[in-house]
Amino acid sequence: MLSLLRIRDFALIEELSIELGGGLNILTGETGAGKSVIINALSLVLGEKARSEDIRSGAEKAVAEAVFETKEGEFLIKREITPLGRGRCFVNGDLVPLSRLKEIGEDLVDIHGQHAHQSLLNPANHIDLLDGLGGLGPLRQEVAQEFGNYLSFKRELERLERELQDRERRIDLLRFQIDEIERANFQLEEEERLLYERTLLRNAEILFHSSDEAYRLLNEDEIELPSIHTKLSAILPNLRRLAEIDEKTKPLLEQTENLLLQVEDLSFGLRDYRDRIEFSPERLLSIEERLSVLERIKRKYGGSLKEALSCLDSFKKEFLGLEHSEERLQDLANKIKEVGFSLVEKSLSLSEKSKQVAAGLEKRVREELRHLGMKDALFKVDITPKEGGEGVEGRDGTLIVDSKGCDQIEFMISVNPGEELKSLAKIASGGELSRIMLALKGILAKVDEIPLLVFDEIDVGIGGRIAQVVGERLSKLSKDHQIICITHLPQIASLADLHFKVEKCLNRRRTTIQIKPLKPEERIEEIARMIGGKKVTESTLKTAREMLRA
Numbered sequence: 192m193l194s195l196l197r198i199r200d201f202a203l204i205e206e207l208s209i210e211l212g213g214g215l216n217i218l219t220g221e222t223g224a225g226k227s228v229i230i231n232a233l234s235l236v237l238g239e240k241a242r243s244e245d246i247r248s249g250a251e252k253a254v255a256e257a258v259f260e261t262k263e264g265e266f267l268i269k270r271e272i273t274p275l276g277r278g279r280c281f282v283n284g285d286l287v288p289l290s291r292l293k294e295i296g297e298d299l300v301d302i303h304g305q306h307a308h309q310s311l312l313n314p315a316n317h318i319d320l321l322d323g324l325g326g327l328g329p330l331r332q333e334v335a336q337e338f339g340n341y342l343s344f345k346r347e348l349e350r351l352e353r354e355l356q357d358r359e360r361r362i363d364l365l366r367f368q369i370d371e372i373e374r375a376n377f378q379l380e381e382e383e384r385l386l387y388e389r390t391l392l393r394n395a396e397i398l399f400h401s402s403d404e405a406y407r408l409l410n411e412d413e414i415e416l417p418s419i420h421t422k423l424s425a426i427l428p429n430l431r432r433l434a435e436i437d438e439k440t441k442p443l444l445e446q447t448e449n450l451l452l453q454v455e456d457l458s459f460g461l462r463d464y465r466d467r468i469e470f471s472p473e474r475l476l477s478i479e480e481r482l483s484v485l486e487r488i489k490r491k492y493g494g495s496l497k498e499a500l501s502c503l504d505s506f507k508k509e510f511l512g513l514e515h516s517e518e519r520l521q522d523l524a525n526k527i528k529e530v531g532f533s534l535v536e537k538s539l540s541l542s543e544k545s546k547q548v549a550a551g552l553e554k555r556v557r558e559e560l561r562h563l564g565m566k567d568a569l570f571k572v573d574i575t576p577k578e579g580g581e582g583v584e585g586r587d588g589t590l591i592v593d594s595k596g597c598d599q600i601e602f603m604i605s606v607n608p609g610e611e612l613k614s615l616a617k618i619a620s621g622g623e624l625s626r627i628m629l630a631l632k633g634i635l636a637k638v639d640e641i642p643l644l645v646f647d648e649i650d651v652g653i654g655g656r657i658a659q660v661v662g663e664r665l666s667k668l669s670k671d672h673q674i675i676c677i678t679h680l681p682q683i684a685s686l687a688d689l690h691f692k693v694e695k696c697l698n699r700r701r702t703t704i705q706i707k708p709l710k711p712e713e714r715i716e717e718i719a720r721m722i723g724g725k726k727v728t729e730s731t732l733k734t735a736r737e738m739l740r741a
Contacts, residue, residue, distance in 0.1 A: 192673045193300070193643050195258040198232045200250035203695070205703040214688035215669040218677045219717055224693045225704035226677045230302065230647050233257065237296030238289055241272045259299055261642070268292060302645040310641055311602070311628055312616045318600040321572065323638030325548030330541050335594040337534040341583065344530060348523040355520070358513055365510040372503045375488050379496055382485050385478050392475040395468055402465040409458040420458065423451045528584065535585030538597040545598055546574055552634065559630035563664065564657035565623065569605040571612055574598050602631070625649035626661065633664050636671040644668070646676040650683060658682040681721040685738040690714050714739065
């Protein structure tokens with residue numbers, strides 16, 4: 192619902208603000224008062240093309256703002272126009288492109304009359320409205336689901352067919368890669384172990400001499416340099432004599448005896464380590480060759496042995512899949528055929544039901560148009576085979592289908608005797624178009640989710656009983672939609688839930704457009720003016736009161 196429209200420096204408007212309500216909002220005023228200017232400003236908010244000449248003379252920019260209340264929350268939309276034709280668009284304070292305003296506007300408002308913001312003029316929407324009117328949503332969903340499955344299977348089939356074109360080359364490559372990794376026959380910890388062993392072999396000479404010299408320093412006496420073992424052994428008799436005299440030195444004796452034992456253990460360990468040192472150029476060469484194999488595997492398959500094993504697993508799965516791809520190909524072809532038959536069957540069923548709904552809609556719209564003073568109008572739902580979509584094989588031939596079925600649907604109209612049926616978008620008269628839209632909206636109200644409908648020039652060329660009928664239709668339609676209607680007819684104005692008067696006035700010697708909501712007594716005067724012209728009489732006032740009571 193549009194709850195607030197604020198306009199500044201647009202055309203003849205200096206500044207005005209309109210607080211609208213739900214139901215039927217009527218705008219009246221003398222011819223040329225500026226009612227359509229307000230609708231033009233609303234169109235601007237909804238993304239219509241801006242013109243620099245729409246800026247009020249002497250102003251830096253024109254601004255139009257609208258507050259919409261929806262189920263998703265509140266939208267504050269703002270549009271600014273500058274003299275160079277440039278401008279800015281905002282939604283809830285955020286700068287957005289003009290295309291975003293158009294997207295939002297298409298979901299929020301339909302303007303019927305001279306303006307082009309009309310969802311019913313877009314043939315792409317007609318199939319949705321028709322199926323919604325007939326309660327065909329569940330069947331449409333089934334068609335959409337089947338169509339999605341069909342496309343998914345088809346894309347998978349096309350992918351497999353492309354793969355099959357170089358299947359043998361790919362299988363040979365996978366077989367080679369699997370064989371190369373498996374022949375390497377490595378374990379994750381092998382590389383670390385080999386690197387350690389290579390380090391030992393490369394440094395065997397250093398390791399031998401270092402351990403041998405350490406052993407000899409512990410155990411073997413030189414001419415001028417007794418071994419550590421000899422020195423410790425020589426200390427023991429002295430410590431034993433000390434301990435015999437002074438018991439407090441016994442710990443020193445025990446410590447030395449322990450050191451001697453540790454030196455013996457250390458010397459045995461160094462001797463065993465020295466004797467195990469391997470001098471093997473052949474083994475070193477073998478390790479280098481093995482590490483070279485592992486390095487090549489790492490370089491080709493992911494940079495590490497862990498990644499290489501992961502590649503091996505992936506290659507085996509792909510290899511297995513390719514070996515069975517012909518079976519998968521046949522399985523997919525069978526599924527596509529099965530889903531295709533079901534899709535065609537459901538699309539034809541949807542088409543048949545749509546035609547039944549269309550026949551009923553045609554009859555109802557023609558009746559509505561006769562009530563609205565267009566007794567010679569013809570309305571037809573044109574249902575033709577779909578032109579763009581997928582060719583799907585059914586049991587009895589190929590059918591063009593998409594997610595909405597197999598039909599192309601467009602609402603057609605002829606407003607005068609002898610005229611051929613034309614697309615709704617080609618109807619020139621604003622008044623005729625508004626009444627056609629009113630007829631359609633009245634019938635489609637429950638399935639059409641556009642919350643706000645704007646009718647301009649809906650009363651062109653009508654009066655008397657037809658005007659009353661148009662007003663009643665608008666009032667009924669306002670139970671499901673918020674409506675803004677510009678009218679010159681008292682029969683329509685008297686049915687308003689909120690009545691606004693638009694007029695021109697002088698402000699600081701400049702003409703400006705103003706709007707105000709009318710109180711009960713003011714409504715009587717305005718409707719009396721609409722009945723009798725500028726001269727309001729007791730008779731027209733009485734008639735106005737009677738119309739409002741009625």
